[in-house]
Amino acid sequence: MAIIVGLSLFVLIGLLGLVLDLGHLYITKTELQNAADAAALSGAKELDGTAAGITKAVNRAILTAGQNNFDFTHPVVIGIGDISAGSCPQDSCMSPASSITTDTLAAGKTFLKVMIPSGDLRTWFMRAIPAGPQNTSTYGLAVAGKYEVDITPIAICQLPDPGTTNELGYERGISYKVSDANPIGPGTMYWLDPESSTPGSCSATNTTDTLPYVCTGKIGYTPIVGQTVNTNTGISDPQLAALDSRFDSYPPQSKCDPGTAPPDTNIKEYIYDSNPAGSPKDWMDPDPKQQSITFTDSGQPWGPVLYNRRPTFFTPTTPPVPFNYGVLWSAYRPTGATVAQWPTLYKLPPPDGQENATNYPETSPYAQTSGNFFKAPSPAHPGKPGRRVLNIVIVDCSTAGGVCRPATVMGVGKFFMQKKADKPTDKAIYVEFGGLLPTPFPPSDIKLYR
Structure with missing residues (x-):
């Protein structure tokens, strides 16, 4: 043993x-x-x-x-x-x-x-x-x-320098029609491929593939200034409907789910010709005559301009009347602007200068949490603050768009959706510019890869 x-x-x-x-x-x-x-x-x-x-x-x-x-x-x-x-x-x-x-x-x-x-x-x-x-x-x-970056798969074109305080051609507090701000012409726009930025490699070129990303406002990579993203052109009803999830709207064509694409906490629309209390007419006097500024051909290789010149909201020399700028200051103000300046900045030229706007609220309409400028989503769909703020890539659009066409990234801006996009009478995206992000890296989800 x-x-x-x-x-x-x-x-x-x-x-x-x-x-x-x-x-x-x-x-x-x-x-x-x-x-x-x-x-x-x-x-x-x-x-x-x-x-x-x-x-x-x-x-x-x-x-x-x-x-x-x-x-x-x-x-x-x-x-x-x-x-x-x-x-x-x-x-x-x-x-x-x-x-x-x-x-x-x-x-x-x-x-x-x-x-x-x-x-x-x-x-x-x-x-x-x-x-x-x-x-x-x-x-x-x-x-x-x-993993997923907080950027909506929409691209908007860099605009010519308007000669005022601007960021890549955009001015804070002014609203723009996305489908007009491009060299292709009204009625179309640029969408980002949400899955790839490798030139010529587009894995999500059809509407169905892009809908989940439009719903959530996220893409699967980080755009880098100076590098390229892939763009596609066109406007589809399902994509516009997917954007409207921010307004607590979930038609079947949007494919959005309130769990992953919740509404905003404030779904009040700011439409230029609306009459209910809390509409732009309550803080804009004279009333706005359109939703956004109007782009017309300036004779440049491509360059949208307002009445043959870029907007100069603060120091106009030959300005259009203020209400032709559309709905202003629904969420953002120009750099350094205060509520006290509103009556001076938004007014008719003489002899009608006495018709000044005097009712601009503090805080801004979108920032309200109650009252006429505020509307809560349904109790069944808890809202998420800031969902109506779209982080959109600003690209160099010197070449016309097409399927899977690379475009150079100039920056990332935040744009506020003033109204629903999928309106029967006006299928368009109207956004108010709120400034460039400090870097092209907006908040994102982080995950372990190995």
């Missing part, structure tokens, strides 16, 4: 080593992986296409990793050398975070990779076996990045 036990002892110790030492390694691997996942997710949220964003992401990842332990009691310690950033989740796209020192190098880096090595782990029983390993090691590795 003693001989049998002696001969079996090495086997028993080996099996014990496999069970306990491998179990120890597995537990450590799980601890490191949890730390890497948390670090990558938290760090990726800081990436914004700038070198400062890379620094924030690294600091956040290091801080988050340090809040975890491995091997039961050892704190996780990582440095910048354990972190990489890239434009895709694969290793081929990654660059060491320490090498990304300028905004140019940081542009397009929307994925963060965190690698956490364990170092040497002392074995407990395997070391007792002749030639058995004295130490083992493992690691945690995670890559996180932007």
Whole structure:
């Protein structure tokens, strides 16, 4: 019996080593992986296409990793050398975070990779076996990045400089008809391929494929200024109906679901010729004569203009009368403008200058949470603030549109939907410009890729 036990002892110790030492390694691997996942997710949220964003992401990842332990009691310690950033989740796209020192190098880096090595782990029983390993090691590795970006799959063209305070040709507080702001002509517009920005590679060119993205106001990649997106042209009733989910409207053709595409918390429409209380007539006197500014041919290669000149709302020399600008200030005001300036800024020229607007509300109509300027969605569909604000890519439209035609990204602007798009008498998208986003990286969903 003693001989049998002696001969079996090495086997028993080996099996014990496999069970306990491998179990120890597995537990450590799980601890490191949890730390890497948390670090990558938290760090990726800081990436914004700038070198400062890379620094924030690294600091956040290091801080988050340090809040975890491995091997039961050892704190996780990582440095910048354990972190990489890239434009895709694969290793081929990654660059060491320490090498990304300028905004140019940081542009397009929307994925963060965190690698956490364990170092040497002392074995407990395997070391007792002749030639058995004295130490083992493992690691945690995670890559996180932007999954769905808060950009509506609509493109709008950069406009000529109007000679006023503008951002890529647009002026805050002024409304625009999206289908007119392009070189193709009235009645059509640009849509983004919501799944791909690779030139010539369009996976969602038909209306049915784009509807889920139009409903939610998200696309599956991050547009980068100076790079391209793929555009398609046209206007379809289902796409317009999908935009109207923001107004608590869900016709079958829209394919929208209130759970994933909730209405806004304020679904009040601001229509230029409406009469009910809370309509633009309540804060615009004289009443607006149209929904938005009117574009006409200026003789430029392409350049929409207002009455043969761009709008100059503040310092007009030969201006149209103010009400021809359409519905103004329903959500946004021009840079630096205050409520007190409204009667002066919105008025008829002499001799009718006494007909000044005096009832512009504080806060702005859309920002109201009760009263005539406010309308709540149905109780069955809880609203989400800001759903009527569309983040839209502004592109260079110097070439005409078509199917899967690349267009250069100039910026991303926020545009407020003033009214439903799928109206029987006017199937069009009217939006009020609220300014450019600080970077072309609007809020997005972050997910783990590996």
